Amino acid sequence: xAKIVVVTSGKGGVGKTTTSAAISTGLAQAGHRTAVVDFDVxxxxxxxxxxxxxxxxxxxxxxxxxxxxxxxxxxxxxxVEGLYVLPASQTRDKDALTTxxxxxxxNELAEEFDYIVCDSPAGIERGALMAAYFAxxxxxxxxxxxxxxxxxxxxxxxxxxxxxxxxQGKGSIxxxxxxxxxxxxxVVKGEMLSVEDVQEILAVDLLGVIPESQAVLNASxxxxxxxxxxxxxxxxxxxxxxxxxxxEDREHRFLTVQKKGLFGRLFGS
Amino acid sequence: xxxxxYFRSQKKKSAQVAKERLQVIVARERVHRxxxxxxxxxxxxxxxxxxxxxxxxxxxxxxxxERDGDCEVLELNVTLPEHRA
Ligand SMILES: Nc1ncnc2c1ncn2[C@@H]1O[C@H](COP(=O)(O)OP(=O)(O)OP(=O)(O)O)[C@@H](O)[C@H]1O
Ligand SMILES: [Mg+2]
Numbered sequence: 001x002a003k004i005v006v007v008t009s010g011k012g013g014v015g016k017t018t019t020s021a022a023i024s025t026g027l028a029q030a031g032h033r034t035a036v037v038d039f040d041v042x043x044x045x046x047x048x049x050x051x052x053x054x055x056x057x058x059x060x061x062x063x064x065x066x067x068x069x070x071x072x073x074x075x076x077x078x079x080v081e082g083l084y085v086l087p088a089s090q091t092r093d094k095d096a097l098t099t100x101x102x103x104x105x106x107n108e109l110a111e112e113f114d115y116i117v118c119d120s121p122a123g124i125e126r127g128a129l130m131a132a133y134f135a136x137x138x139x140x141x142x143x144x145x146x147x148x149x150x151x152x153x154x155x156x157x158x159x160x161x162x163x164x165x166x167x168q169g170k171g172s173i174x175x176x177x178x179x180x181x182x183x184x185x186x187v188v189k190g191e192m193l194s195v196e197d198v199q200e201i202l203a204v205d206l207l208g209v210i211p212e213s214q215a216v217l218n219a220s221x222x223x224x225x226x227x228x229x230x231x232x233x234x235x236x237x238x239x240x241x242x243x244x245x246x247x248e249d250r251e252h253r254f255l256t257v258q259k260k261g262l263f264g265r266l267f268g269s
Numbered sequence: 270x271x272x273x274x275y276f277r278s279q280k281k282k283s284a285q286v287a288k289e290r291l292q293v294i295v296a297r298e299r300v301h302r303x304x305x306x307x308x309x310x311x312x313x314x315x316x317x318x319x320x321x322x323x324x325x326x327x328x329x330x331x332x333x334x335e336r337d338g339d340c341e342v343l344e345l346n347v348t349l350p351e352h353r354a
Contacts, residue, residue: 146287153295157302190282197288201295 002110005117006135008159010151012122014143015180018216019238020119021049022227023139026242028083029227032114035074037105038088039131040121041096047087050077051223061089064101070108079228084113097130106134124158133163138175139207139245144182144193149201152177156204176207178241183212184257195255208241210234211254233258304334315345323349 007020017040024036037060038046047053052075058068063086070086077083086109089096109116120131132138138159142152160172179195186192195209215232219225227242229235233254240250301309316330325348333344 146291149291150294150298153298154302157299187284190284193284193287193291197284201288201291 002113003115003137004106004110004135005115005137005139006120006132007117007139007141008120008128008132008155009122009141009148010124010128010155011143011148014141014148015210015216016122016141017045017049017119018220018226019139019141019178019180019210020046020117021225022235022238023242023245024115024117025077025080025083025225026227026239027115027117027245028077028080030242030246031082033082033112034115034117035084035086035109035113036117036119037086037109038119039097039127040088040119041094041127042088042090042092043121044088044090046119047075047085048223049220050075050085050225052077052085052087053223056087059087059089060105061091061093061096063105064096064098070105079224094126097127099130099133102130103134124154129158129162132159135159135163135173136165138173139178140175140202140204141178141180142198142202143180144187144195144198146193149193149198153202156202174205176205176245177202178207178210180210181212182209182254184255188257195252206252207244208237209252209255210237210241300333304332308332308334315347319347325350 005023007016007023009016020036024034028034036046036050038044039060040046041061044059047056055075058073060073062068063070063073073086075085075087077085106116118131118135121127140152140155142148156172156175159175160166163173165171165173177199179198182195183192187194195206199206211233213226213232213234215229215234216226219229226232226234227238230239237254240253243250312330312332316325316327319325319330329348331346333346335342335344
């Protein structure tokens with residue numbers, strides 16, 4: 001049975017696409033056949049972050065409309081075995097994602113893959129609702145900042161009532177918090193909500209904390225998911241998150257101020 | 270404690286302020302979300318009724334729905350303006 005995972009947030013620009021790319025790559029690296037699907041109709045971006053933008057021929061909506069079959073639209077990743085990308089359409093028609101169409105495509109993907117990662121658009125409109133509707137599990141991406149935390153709480157409300165799972169009377173799908181763009185320096189100074197603060201407010205399990213990192217911009221510049229930058233803090237934090245997602249018990253890292261360089265190590269307290 | 274430290278310790282860190290504001294707004298939104306659909310309209314109508322008799326602010330009426338086992342308790346709080354002698 002394939003597992004459908006939605007990466008969602010409510011608020012825009014918090015790191016959903018970065019996370020979808022990293023998590024799907026990590027799952028495939030762990031040997032699971034994984035498809036990552038861009039639900040951001042009209043604002044396709046996952047293809048760029050995955051570095052496959054030049055190989056897009058058909059997209060999600062083409063498959064829904066029967067203009068292409070799934071095999072033609074799926075882009076095989078050249079770096080990681082078992083990883084495929086289904087790009088979003090650039091159409092402006094926001095109703096292109098029909099419930100029946102999305103269900104059909106997800107069912108077909110489920111026959112081939114172990115994990116289907118759905119990169120949700122921002123907001124709580126059709127695209128976001130569709131990305132979450134068929135999910136078995138959610139990763140709620142949140143920045144330590146008031147509007148992002150509030151939107152995450154709204155999304156948790158949607159996961160509890162507006163998914164197929166919930167409508168079948170089975171309650172909320174399990175959702176876990178991924179706190180991204182975290183800056184321990186600013187938390188120490190009292191200028192940023194701490195991971196404990198956010199957890200206390202949202203009251204959900206913590207999947208991971210991804211530090212604010214230059215490596216994320218480098219990765220998007222190159223079109224390489226940041227999890228493949230194994231020496232970077234963000235890359236390692238995403239690797240930990242994937243391991244936890246797969247049931248491993250790993251301690252959280254990058255939560256305290258890192259000593260910088262040799263001087264910091266020699267003369268720091 | 271010297272003069273400057275006194276004022277510094279009085280000033281709340283911004284993250285603390287953020288946390289407190291979030292706790293309030295999230296709690297309020299959860300009540301509306303998890304409660305029955307009629308709750309917001311009920312709240313508004315009650316506010317209008319009260320305003321026939323006393324001039325109160327928009328946020329003078331707060332409604333809370335609590336579940337206690339099988340029992341649901343609708344808690345209604347109305348803050349009246351201070352009595353002028
Ligand atoms: N851990 C991080 N450190 C630094 N920058 C980050 C981090 N995570 C994300 N970013 C940056 O934040 C921006 C938004 O990221 P991303 O596109 O993944 O967000 P999104 O939630 O998918 O946005 P949208 O809602 O528009 O789809 C990008 O410029 C990305 O490089
Ligand atoms: Mg995105």
